[in-house]
Amino acid sequence: MNISIIDEVIEQLRVMPQHLQWRVLEFARILAKSQVRGTPGQQLLPFAGSIPPDDLQLMREAIEQGCEQVDANEW
Incomplete structure (x- = not known):
């Protein structure tokens, strides 16, 4: 259909x-x-790979530690 x-x-x-x-x-x-806001992805491509791998690992660990926990008493 x-x-x-x-x-x-x-x-x-x-x-x-x-x-x-x-x-x-x-x-x-x-x-x-409404107007679309933001930056087209094509304009962001030059920044790809600009974050050092060590910093990416630190970010990944922070996200895993801070975001994968549920506080049942929070609500």
Whole structure:
């Protein structure tokens, strides 16, 4: 089945209540006005490999120590 995104959105809108259709419309308008921010990856390629391997290892260890722990009492 080769259905376009627009057609799929229209199909979903058809089964939604009108108040949700309005929310989709508002969201689509917001997205249409938004601008993509950031730096294209192509511009970042010259920096590839510029972090020394020792620093990368330190970062990896810090992430593993700090991010792989769950504090059940935190919430």
